[in-house]
Amino acid sequence: QKEVEQNSGPLSVPEGAIASLNCTYSDRGSQSFFWYRQYSGKSPELIMFIYSNGDKEDGRFTAQLNKASQYVSLLIRDSQPSDSATYLCAGDNQFYFGTGTSLTVIP
Amino acid sequence: DTGVSQDPRHKITKRGQNVTFRCDPISEHNRLYWYRQTLGQGPEFLTYFQNEAQLEKSRLLSDRFSAERPKGSFSTLEIQRTEQGDSAMYLCASSPGTGAGANVLTFGAGSRLTVL
Numbered sequence: 001q002k003e004v005e006q007n008s009g010p011l012s013v014p015e016g017a018i019a020s021l022n023c024t025y026s027d028r029g030s031q032s033f034f035w036y037r038q039y040s041g042k043s044p045e046l047i048m049f050i051y052s053n054g055d056k057e058d059g060r061f062t063a064q065l066n067k068a069s070q071y072v073s074l075l076i077r078d079s080q081p082s083d084s085a086t087y088l089c090a091g092d093n094q095f096y097f098g099t100g101t102s103l104t105v106i107p
Numbered sequence: 108d109t110g111v112s113q114d115p116r117h118k119i120t121k122r123g124q125n126v127t128f129r130c131d132p133i134s135e136h137n138r139l140y141w142y143r144q145t146l147g148q149g150p151e152f153l154t155y156f157q158n159e160a161q162l163e164k165s166r167l168l169s170d171r172f173s174a175e176r177p178k179g180s181f182s183t184l185e186i187q188r189t190e191q192g193d194s195a196m197y198l199c200a201s202s203p204g205t206g207a208g209a210n211v212l213t214f215g216a217g218s219r220l221t222v223l
Contacts, residue, residue, distance in 0.1 A: 044150065
């Protein structure tokens, strides 16, 4: 079993919609999770990280962590074409990344 | 601060040759990571340094791969006797190691390896 797994997508949403990206993990000891965005041909860059159960909001982005169910999600509100990218989640030691979910926002 | 620098950006080599990549992390960062990424996959962890100490190495990494960070600053990743399966983007990342964003990675632009 992989340490971190993502719904592989690809995911397409219309502009202005909410995009929901999910990640499950196997290590119950994981304390924090990181979401990175990777544009085609570029390196990953941090969107946000979350340590505590519940929600963390940053602008149009909301990360949700549910330790009991071992999943973490990223919601993107009011999706924009510029959000089109691959989204990667990683656990706290960041040795393991998910395979990524490709998001396309359709104008 | 110019971020994380990697060199070379592109390397084409013949099978069986040795290649070396260099990574210069953000100067205040004491943690340094190497990953390999192929098309359609997430970054695959290779190894991790805390200052000059190599604390973790992927079990998937063959003996042909070696990494060093001799003075706790820049790092090198060497691949000996390259194989076509080594063709990938090699990413370096660094993180502060302390503070609220201790584990936040900043990635370099990567070194793309093509083995013919």
